[in-house]
Amino acid sequence: MNRKRVIEIAANLFLEMGFLYTSMDELVRVSKVSKSNVYYHFSNKEEILESVVDYWIAMYNYAMEEVLNQQQFSVEQRVIMFLTHLSQGVQEREFKGGCPFITLAIQCPAQAIQLKERIGMFFTELQSKVSLLITQGIERGEFRNTIQPEEVAALFITNLEGALFIAETQKDATIIIKTVQQFMQLLR
Incomplete structure (x- = not known):
């Protein structure tokens, strides 16, 4: 319980401070x-940073699995559900660390090569799920x-990361959903 509490607090403090x-x-x-x-x-x-990255990976993977399993909805509806979840998290964090993975990758020590590789693997797996x-x-x-699908998935993630960054700088989470809705229109 204490371990989990430290990780959750660190996850927010690392993004905030x-x-x-x-x-x-x-x-x-x-x-x-x-x-x-x-x-x-x-x-x-x-070591706490490593656990924090694992924490964020688990959070994103759980949310993505929820989306993948809801076949009764269109793909766009499922993606919007996932991004609504992300947007709420960004707002709850008061727009600090729009994308936790990029924020943590930039902040982690230069010698944390395995941690950066773990973040890279997360994006590879995310791209596969989007594909x-x-x-x-x-x-x-x-x-x-x-x-x-693979090329579109890579473009989608790049687009999403840009939207997360702009949402953070403009303190407007609606940018995330609007950007993805525009992206989906291009696929029709």
Whole structure:
């Protein structure tokens, strides 16, 4: 329970204050978990960062699996559901760390190569899932059959990351949904 609490608090503090600017003392203070208990679970802040990345991966994967399994809705409706979930998270974080993965990848120490690779694998897996959704849209007649799902999925993620960044800088989560709705129109 304490381990989970530290990870959840760190997940928000790293986005709000930055990994480098969040001290272990700040984690202890905000989480209300004793310093000895924090160090029982984590030997250093880098280990917490690894757990935070895993936390965000699990959160996104869970939300994406929910979308993939709701076959009764169109692909666009499912994507909008997923992005509505993301938008709510961005708003709850007061637009800090629009995309947690990019924010954390930029902030993590240069020697954290495996962590950056883990984030890269997350995007590879996300692209595969989006490609699957695009393929479903083609098969269901929602999208043109001339598009290439893998290429469209890569473009979609790039587009989404840009929308997340702009939403963060303009403090307007509606940009995320509007951008994706425009993107979906291009696929029809």
